[in-house]
Structures are given as C-alpha cells and as structure tokens.
Amino acid sequence: MSSTLSPKTPGWLDWYSDPSAPSFTLPPGTVDAHCHVFGPQARFPFAPERKYTPCDASREQLFALRDHLGVSRNVIVQATCHGADNSAMVDAVRASGGRARGVATVRPDVTEAELRRLDEAGVRGVRFNFLKRLVDTAPKDDLAAVAAKIAPLGWHVVLYFESADLPELEDFFASLPTPLVIDHMGRPDVTRPVDGPGFSRFLRFVDRNDVWVKVSCPERLSVTGPAALHGERHAYTDVVPFGRRAVEEFPDRVLWGTDWPHPNLTDHMPDDGLLVDHVPQVAVTPELRHKLLVANPMRLYWPGEGV
Numbered sequence: 001m002s003s004t005l006s007p008k009t010p011g012w013l014d015w016y017s018d019p020s021a022p023s024f025t026l027p028p029g030t031v032d033a034h035c036h037v038f039g040p041q042a043r044f045p046f047a048p049e050r051k052y053t054p055c056d057a058s059r060e061q062l063f064a065l066r067d068h069l070g071v072s073r074n075v076i077v078q079a080t081c082h083g084a085d086n087s088a089m090v091d092a093v094r095a096s097g098g099r100a101r102g103v104a105t106v107r108p109d110v111t112e113a114e115l116r117r118l119d120e121a122g123v124r125g126v127r128f129n130f131l132k133r134l135v136d137t138a139p140k141d142d143l144a145a146v147a148a149k150i151a152p153l154g155w156h157v158v159l160y161f162e163s164a165d166l167p168e169l170e171d172f173f174a175s176l177p178t179p180l181v182i183d184h185m186g187r188p189d190v191t192r193p194v195d196g197p198g199f200s201r202f203l204r205f206v207d208r209n210d211v212w213v214k215v216s217c218p219e220r221l222s223v224t225g226p227a228a229l230h231g232e233r234h235a236y237t238d239v240v241p242f243g244r245r246a247v248e249e250f251p252d253r254v255l256w257g258t259d260w261p262h263p264n265l266t267d268h269m270p271d272d273g274l275l276v277d278h279v280p281q282v283a284v285t286p287e288l289r290h291k292l293l294v295a296n297p298m299r300l301y302w303p304g305e306g307v
C-alpha cells in the first residue's frame with residue numbers, strides 16, 4: 001500500500017509535534033473555528049487536482065491537539081488538497097461526537113441528497129477559494145449556483161481570497177444569498193498601516209455586508225514575527241493591530257481558529273501552544289475573548305445550544 005502513496009511537496013513543513021502548554025487559559029467552551037484534517041492519505045487519498053501534497057494530519061491528531069490546548073469544539077474546513085471529496089473532513093466531524101462542525105467544498109452539480117447527507121453529518125457551510133496558488137479557477141457562475149443550492153439549508157459561505165483581489169470580488173460577494181465568513185482577516189498586507197486604504201476597504205466591506213471575520217493565521221500574515229517558537233509568547237506583533245482592530249470594530253462577528261495543521265507554511269511551523277498566547281493580544285478583555293472564542297462561533301455553528 002505505502003508504495004502507492006504520493007511523497008510530500010518538497011520543503012513541506014510538518015505540524016509541530018510537541019506543542020507547549022499555552023500560558024493563556026482559553027475560556028470553557030472555546031471553539032477552534034478554522035482547522036483541517038489531511039488524510040491520512042492511505043485511507044483518504046488526496047485529490048488529483050491538488051496543488052500540494054501534505055503530511056498526514058488525522059482526526060485523532062486534531063482531537064489530541066484540541067484537548068491539549070483546552071479547546072472544546074472544532075470547525076473543520078475542507079482543505080484544497082482534498083478537492084471536492086469531503087470524506088476525510090466528514091469522517092472527522094462524525095467521529096467528534098457533536099464536538100465538530102464542517103465546511104465543505106462542493107461542485108455546482110451537487111445533488112440535494114448529497115447536501116442533506118452533509119448537513120446531517122454536521123456540515124454548515126461551503127468554502128469558496130480564490131487563491132491562484134490553491135485552485136485552478138473559481139468561476140463566479142458556478143459559485144453562485146452552489147450558493148443558491150445551500151442557502152435553503154441555512155448554511156454560509158466561507159471566502160478565502162487575497163486582499164488585493166477584494167475590489168474585483170466584493171460586488172460578487174455582496175450578491176451571494178447566504179451569510180459570509182472571511183478567512184484569515186482577508187489576508188491584509190501587514191506592512192501597510194492598519195488605518196490605510198487596504199484594510200479600511202476590507203473593514204467597510206465587512207460593515208456593510210454583515211460579514212463574519214476569522215481573526216486567524218498571524219503566522220501566515222506576519223512579515224517580521226517573531227515566530228511562535230522557543231517560548232515566544234508575544235509572537236507576530238506586526239499582525240496584532242489588525243486583529244485587534246477587527247475584534248474591536250466587530251466584536252459580535254469575529255471568530256478565532258488555529259489553522260492547524262498550517263498548510264503551505266515555508267518559513268517556520270509555529271508551536272500551537274504559543275499561538276494560543278496570541279489571542280489575549282488581539283482580544284484584550286474577558287468580554288471580547290468570550291465573544292471571539294465562545295459566543296460568536298456557537299451562534300454560527302451550534303445555534304440553539306446557547307452559552
């Protein structure tokens with residue numbers, strides 16, 4: 001069997017295997033609203049159209065990290081290396097005993113029966129990905145067709161795009177008939193001022209369209225670090241003003257996630273324990289932290305299970 005497995009993309013960085021204990025204690029009920037599973041490849045082969053071949057990152061390994069960090073629940077987002085085959089993600093969500101929800105990737109010809117099956121498994125949204133390094137195309141007609149199909153289920157659309165592409169995409173986004181959730185703060189250029197035109201445009205878009213924002217991936221957005229490694233508890237200081245601004249302007253619509261197992265990082269792989277210590281730097285009061293980590297994701301993914 002192992003001879004049929006594809007080797008990892010050259011230079012691939014594996015997830016950090018021995019994360020430290022965070023010094024910040026996550027509040028009870030914390031949701032990691034953005035994480036992935038990869039394979040395991042031998043059981044859930046990667047998609048032929050993928051742009052990278054990762055290491056395995058199984059549901060058991062994700063749940064072990066959840067427990068180690070003091071997280072209560074996960075939202076498992078379909079990773080592009082699995083294309084529109086949601087098997088690994090759905091398997092993980094089903095195995096969580098109600099402690100995970102899923103975000104899927106589906107094609108425009110997806111049937112109602114398949115959507116109902118995903119919904120019953122715990123899927124609550126679909127992801128539209130616009131990063132050219134991750135997907136070949138993102139035809140708006142196809143995506144609009146998907147959005148029309150999932151809207152009656154009460155699902156939302158998760159959007160992953162580069163900040164430079166927002167001007168071209170925002171009318172399309174605003175036309176979608178579902179709630180919207182934006183990955184990784186819309187990937188701001190953190191070398192620019194937090195009150196400059198780029199991030200201001202993003203915040204205006206969020207404000208006008210009632211969008212949810214994931215305050216996630218400082219390790220991906222940071223230019224100057226320092227990295228969450230070697231005991232560094234004030235990591236990624238260049239990203240802090242952007243996260244703080246989003247949390248303070250939209251306290252009821254921000255979400256947090258680890259992004260474990262951190263696909264496609266090339267510079268370093270963060271220690272996830274230290275990454276948790278980034279949270280109190282962007283959400284500076286207990287009230288803001290409770291909204292970011294517990295109340296907001298519960299409203300979106302476990303409505304009716306009030307907190």
Ligand SMILES: O=C(O)c1cc(C(=O)O)oc(=O)c1
Pocket residue numbers: 078079080081134183220259263264
């Ligand atoms: O920036 C990335 O490379 C990346 C990739 C994926 C994915 O492949 O699904 O998901 C993410 O959240 C981030």
